Amino acid sequence: MATSTSILSIEDLSIAYDRDKYAVKNVTATVQKNAITAIMGPSGCGKTTLLRAINRMHELYPNISTEGKIKLYGDNIYEMPTIELRRKIGMVFQRPNPFPTMSIYENVIAGYKLNGIHLKRTERDEIVESTLRDVTLWDEVKNALHKKGTFLSGGQQQRLCVARALAFKPEIILLDEPTSALDPVSTAKIEDLLVELKKHYTIILVTHNMSQAARISDNSMFMYLGELIEYEDTKTMFTNPKDPRTEGYLTGKFG
Amino acid sequence: MDSSILQKRKKIIATTHFGARSFKNHFFFGIVLLLSLITISIVFLIIGTLVVKGYHQINWSFFTQVAPDTFDAMMANASGKIIPGGILNGITGTLLLVGLASVIAIPFGIVIGIYLYENATKRYANVIRDITDVLQGVPSIVVGLIVYLWVVVDITKGYSVLAGSVALAIMMLPLIIRSTEESMKMVPTTLKEAAIALGTPYYKVILRVLIPSSFSGLITGVLLAVSRVMGETAPLLLTTLGNSSVNWNLAKPVSAVPLLIWQFYNDPNMVNLIWSSSLFLMGFVLLLNILSKWIAAKKSIQ
DSSP: OTTSOEEEEEEEEEEEETTTEEEEEEEEEEEETTSEEEEEOSTTSSHHHHHHHHTTGGGGSSSEEEEEEEEETTEEGGGSOHHHHHHHEEEEOSSOOOOTTSBHHHHHTHHHHHTTOOOOHHHHHHHHHHHHHHTTOHHHHTTOTTSBGGGSOHHHHHHHHHHHHHTTOOSEEEEESTTTTSOHHHHHHHHHHHHHHTTTSEEEEEOSOHHHHHHHOSEEEEEETTEEEEEEEHHHHHHSOSSHHHHHHHTTSOO | OOHHHHHHHHHHHHHOOHHHHHHHHHHHHHHHHHHHHHHHHHHHHHHHHHHHHHGGGOSHHHHHSOOOOHHHHHHHHHTTOOOOOOOHHHHHHHHHHHHHHHHHHHHHHHHHHHHHHHTTTOHHHHHHHHHHHHHHHSOHHHHHHHHIIIIIITTSSSOOHHHHHHHHHHHHHHHHHHHHHHHHHTSOHHHHHHHHHTTOOHHHIIIIIIHHHTHHHHHHHHHHHHHHHHTOOHHHHHHTOOOSSOOOOTTSOOOOHHHHHHHHHTOGGGHHHHHHHHHHHHHHHHHHHHHHHHHHHHHOOO
């Protein structure tokens, strides 16, 4: 697992709500570049908080305190301006959330629009087309680019949200249970898409769905009560888990 | 389940008087129906009375001429004609007053509303929220008195559009603040998060995502606040008094439709104009209400 280059290293990260309720405890891990890393664990184990800590979205929660470091290419993200960080680390949420006031076209380039970055028309068109092609949505929406994104199906909306996150060409894409609100067909499309995207991006995925992690991830983290119990390449973890708690979770004894 | 309990339940069911229950059910439904019919008929009676008594005064000159003087009205009454003139000075005055009041109250109200939404649990926000509620409870005549003291006496040195608008703006403010906060709450947090996750600076999250997403709610709140203050009379009596001709000067007094109604009420020769003016005011407010409901239904986001 440690053979290829790492892009992100989490160093002794602890996150607490209300000073003493730890959601994440002393997590240390390095994330491999151009791979899919899945974070698994039962509800309330801190996996979403860990994911959100990577682009500092967890700081939106009230009364949060963070110790430790996360380094992106060696730079501590907690010393970077959040605005700059979030342009490098994109995020896709549990439920599709395209901007309802914007068209499909505007949703894709929303990152540029909202950041006041002016693009020429040809540049915009190019970004919209190539990004929508990347998320395999182009053929479905090319004749409806200026319609509202909210008219799309749930699966299409979620791919649009991936496109929105990709338009900035981020280093890493964080996905928080991106298929939990989708039907099996749409889920399969998103999974295929993620496997395709890892050629160019690093993907970190929180999932409730063990078979999803088994299908598409290269490495898996198992978290329990805020601790990182086990972090292995996915095949090893599913066939030969080291920790009894991991084994218990994977065999459905709890979770 | 224990068979004796089962027996008991069967017995209870067998001896219950469903007839009585059914009667009670129908009885209370009847009462609710009656009370709602009364409520609805009040609205229709108001509109009906205004239409029946006011429609024959409504014509082109009603909207294009200023209020007649009492002598012309008396002559018209004596010869059995309709009263000449109209309420143009009132219409323009109302539009000017409400327009300027909106210009003052909307930015204040929306900024404070957004602040309350963003800092919902902070102590300072709670204080503002409570004070806003108090402001909403201040009687309109008191608002008029205070504005008389502040603006009429000290600033414009006389009754003025500005004074009237300030009074109306003070009354609109709590309505806009609360409706802004409520409509911001309707925007899903995930939209805000989506914008923040794109690295959007905070002020742009508000300007480009929150406000557009809650736009219909904001408009609805403003329109309802406008329709609420449009019929206010007491504060205007103390701040802008009235004017027999059309006036656009903000430092001069101006008339308003409710002021004209009050003036017509006090003049036996003008009685007929009360109804048509009231009909106009009622119709305008009704239109604003329908418009705001339509916007809320049409533009609501899913």
